[in-house]
Amino acid sequence: MDQKTLTLERIETAPQTLRDIVQTKMRDAIMSGHFAPGERLVERPLCEQLGVSRTVVRETIRYLEAEGLVETISHKGPIVATLNWSQAKQIYDIRRQLESAAAEAAAKASTPAFEADLRAALAQLDEAMRAQDWSVIFAAATAFYERIFAQAGHTVAWEIVQRLNGRISRLRALTLSAKDRSTSGLAHMSAIADAVIRKDPRDARAAVKAHIKEAAKIAQAVLAQEKRND
Amino acid sequence: MDQKTLTLERIETAPQTLRDIVQTKMRDAIMSGHFAPGERLVERPLCEQLGVSRTVVRETIRYLEAEGLVETISHKGPIVATLNWSQAKQIYDIRRQLESAAAEAAAKASTPAFEADLRAALAQLDEAMRAQDWSVIFAAATAFYERIFAQAGHTVAWEIVQRLNGRISRLRALTLSAKDRSTSGLAHMSAIADAVIRKDPRDARAAVKAHIKEAAKIAQAVLAQEKRND
DNA sequence: TGTTGTAATATGGTATACCATCATACAAAT
DNA sequence: ATTTGTATGATGGTATACCATATTACAACA
Numbered sequence: 001m002d003q004k005t006l007t008l009e010r011i012e013t014a015p016q017t018l019r020d021i022v023q024t025k026m027r028d029a030i031m032s033g034h035f036a037p038g039e040r041l042v043e044r045p046l047c048e049q050l051g052v053s054r055t056v057v058r059e060t061i062r063y064l065e066a067e068g069l070v071e072t073i074s075h076k077g078p079i080v081a082t083l084n085w086s087q088a089k090q091i092y093d094i095r096r097q098l099e100s101a102a103a104e105a106a107a108k109a110s111t112p113a114f115e116a117d118l119r120a121a122l123a124q125l126d127e128a129m130r131a132q133d134w135s136v137i138f139a140a141a142t143a144f145y146e147r148i149f150a151q152a153g154h155t156v157a158w159e160i161v162q163r164l165n166g167r168i169s170r171l172r173a174l175t176l177s178a179k180d181r182s183t184s185g186l187a188h189m190s191a192i193a194d195a196v197i198r199k200d201p202r203d204a205r206a207a208v209k210a211h212i213k214e215a216a217k218i219a220q221a222v223l224a225q226e227k228r229n230d
Numbered sequence: 231m232d233q234k235t236l237t238l239e240r241i242e243t244a245p246q247t248l249r250d251i252v253q254t255k256m257r258d259a260i261m262s263g264h265f266a267p268g269e270r271l272v273e274r275p276l277c278e279q280l281g282v283s284r285t286v287v288r289e290t291i292r293y294l295e296a297e298g299l300v301e302t303i304s305h306k307g308p309i310v311a312t313l314n315w316s317q318a319k320q321i322y323d324i325r326r327q328l329e330s331a332a333a334e335a336a337a338k339a340s341t342p343a344f345e346a347d348l349r350a351a352l353a354q355l356d357e358a359m360r361a362q363d364w365s366v367i368f369a370a371a372t373a374f375y376e377r378i379f380a381q382a383g384h385t386v387a388w389e390i391v392q393r394l395n396g397r398i399s400r401l402r403a404l405t406l407s408a409k410d411r412s413t414s415g416l417a418h419m420s421a422i423a424d425a426v427i428r429k430d431p432r433d434a435r436a437a438v439k440a441h442i443k444e445a446a447k448i449a450q451a452v453l454a455q456e457k458r459n460d
Numbered sequence: 461t462g463t464t465g466t467a468a469t470a471t472g473g474t475a476t477a478c479c480a481t482c483a484t485a486c487a488a489a490t
Numbered sequence: 491a492t493t494t495g496t497a498t499g500a501t502g503g504t505a506t507a508c509c510a511t512a513t514t515a516c517a518a519c520a
Contacts, residue, residue, distance in 0.1 A: 014304040017473065043502070053475045055285070058502085062289045066296030068389075074244040075482080077502065090386040097327045156320040159298075160390055247503065273472070283505045288472085305512080307472065 018052055023060045025050070030069050030080055031169035032135070037082040041070060068167050081167065085223045088171060091164045092216035096209055098157040099145070103204035105152035107196045114151050115197045121147055122186075122193050129186055134173055144189060148196065168219065175218040188214070248282055253290045255280070260299050260310055261399035262365070267312040271300060298397050311397065315453045318401060321394045322446035326439055328387040329375070333434035335382035337426045344381050345427045351377055352416075352423050359416055364403055374419060378426065398449070405448040418444070 029035050046057050061078050064070040071081045106114075121144040128140040142162075149158035165172065188211035195203035259265050276287045291308050294300040301311045336344075351374045358370040372392075379388035395402065418441035425433035 012304060019473080042500085044500085053473095054502090055288075055474055055476090058285075059289060059292045062292040063296045066293045074242060086383070087386055090384060093331075094328065094387055094390065097331065098324065101323075101327065153316070154320060156317055156394075157324055160324065164386075249503080272470090274470085283503095284472090285504055285506090 018056050019059050022050055022052055022056050023063055026060050026064060027067075027069065027166065030064070031166055033170050033173065035080045037080050037170065039080045040076065041078045041080065067163055083167060083171070085220055088168055088219055088223060089216065091168050092212055092219065095161055095164060096212040098154070098161055099148075099212065100205040100208040102145075102149045102152040102154045102157060103192055103196060103208045104201040105154060106148045107199050107201040107204040109151055109153070110196055110199050114147070117147055118144070118193050118197060122190060125189060126186060129184075138169075138172070141185070141189070144193075148192075171219040171222060172215075174222045175215055185211075185215075248286050249289050252280055252282060252286050253293055256290050256294060257297075257299065257396065260294070261396055263400050263403065265310045267310050267400065269310045270306065271308045271310065297393055313397060313401070315450055318398055318449055318453060319446065321398050322442055322449065325391055325394060326442040328384070328391055329378075329442065330435040330438040332375075332379045332382040332384045332387060333422055333426060333438045334431040335384060336378045337429050337431040337434040339381055339383070340426055340429050344377070347377055348374070348423050348427060352420060355419060356416060359414075368399075368402075371415070371419070374423075378422075401449040401452060402445075404452045405445055415441075415445075 026035075035041065041061060043054050043057050043061075047054055050057070061070055065072060065078065069081055070078050072078050121140070125137070125140040125144055128136040131137075142165075145161070146158065149155065149161070188207065191207040192204060192211065195201075195207050256265075265271065271291060273284050273287050273291075277284055280287070291300055295302060295308065299311055300308050302308050351370070355367070355370040355374055358366040361367075372395075375391070376388065379385065379391070418437065421437040422434060422441065425431075425437050
């Protein structure tokens with residue numbers, strides 16, 4: 001950096017605590033299916049595996065419990081939250097409401113800079129899908145939606161959608177690899193981006209609805225299949 | 231109890247932990263304004279006041295943090311979450327979407343038993359408002375909405391609405407005591423109940439929207455007034 | 461009066477000890 | 491073979507110790 005342009009700014013972020021790190025790891029492990037729904041989260045083995053004390057693990061479990069990723073069951077202790085179709089369906093319904101409202105608002109508030117940003121996000125998603133790396137696809141899809149919610153000013157809704165997506169992330173991973181999609185996820189998101197970029201709130205809503213409808217359908221089939229396999 | 235009808239059933243609920251109790255107390259203290267937005271939640275004084283160890287307080291703070299009632303700020307530690315109008319407005323918007331969807335679904339799924347239940351809930355709310363006891367009113371309003379969400383089958387949305395209401399409970403308390411309501415909260419809820427009982431989904435949606443619209447308007451005025459007083 | 465250095469205090473992060481309760485394994489009795 | 495009693499291990503709940511860092515108070519110096 002050119003010395004003459006060095007600036008001193010306020011330190012806004014604190015260094016990460018062990019708890020921050022463990023929380024992220026545990027959340028990712030649950031969302032990616034490393035810990036299966038219903039699996040017990042026993043403190044001492046987790047401490048040994050992660051190399052931290054029970055305080056850090058317990059505080060992490062409390063937080064994930066409030067996020068809905070962990071349940072504390074009588075006579076069982078903490079387990080990875082399970083999800084049935086009724087709950088999943090409700091989650092898709094809520095997503096449809098919040099995401100379509102955000103897409104509509106983003107279409108109304110679209111700017112050239114935002115449009116370029118959204119195109120870039122879509123290109124990244126395309127690349128991620130070619131690579132077929134699940135976690136990269138997830139990150140790209142999240143970035144895509146984050147931009148839409150931010151442009152819409154729907155930051156609170158985005159927090160909610162992220163939490164809900166955390167709870168169905170296993171389903172999302174399974175629907176992603178499903179071959180029986182009539183329209184790919186990428187095509188759905190392209191349609192959403194197109195409508196937003198064209199400043200067409202009605203089409204943006206419709207595109208989101210179509211996307212969610214198909215994702216929910218595949219998720220239902222996946223859950224039904226699992227039920228047969230049990 | 232008649233000895234001959236004694237039954238032995240499975241024990242479904244575990245005894246309450248200290249953490250459960252403290253969590254409820256802390257949540258109520260925040261929601262009722264005992265702890266003001268921005269106020270620091272310092273561990274050791276809380277431990278002394280509640281007569282518990284730091285483990286219990288820390289785990290409680292982690293949970294409330296995930297609920298959005300507490301924020302951890304750099305160089306400051308945990309504080310009671312603050313709320314600006316932009317956030318409050320978004321919360322009212324989301325409530326409008328989820329509550330109107332629930333009222334619509336409840337109107338479609340209404341039964342005589344449910345209608346009697348809803349009428350009873352409304353009567354309890356009326357009584358609570360006559361008593362002018364804020365916590366009783368809150369409990370009655372919560373029970374009213376809980377029934378609607380349950381009848382609609384929107385249990386996940388209910389969890390979300392409860393969380394959001396927790397974040398704006400201070401505003402709700404202030405709007406409740408506001409005298410400049412053109413229509414009282416009770417009248418709004420009566421309108422909602424009427425529409426649901428008449429099995430009129432459209433009117434149920436409209437009644438919810440009217441209610442939320444007015445509540446949001448008063449909340450905005452309250453926040454604006456607070457800004458002036460700062 | 462303003463600045464700097466330093467000691468004391470406060471605070472959150474993290475580890476660990478202790479305990480009560482529950483689950484499991486196994487022996488003894490029927 | 492089944493039931494019962496008991497010992498052992500596992501587990502979550504809770505308390506407390508220790509530490510590093512940040513904040514505050516105050517003295518010394520210019």
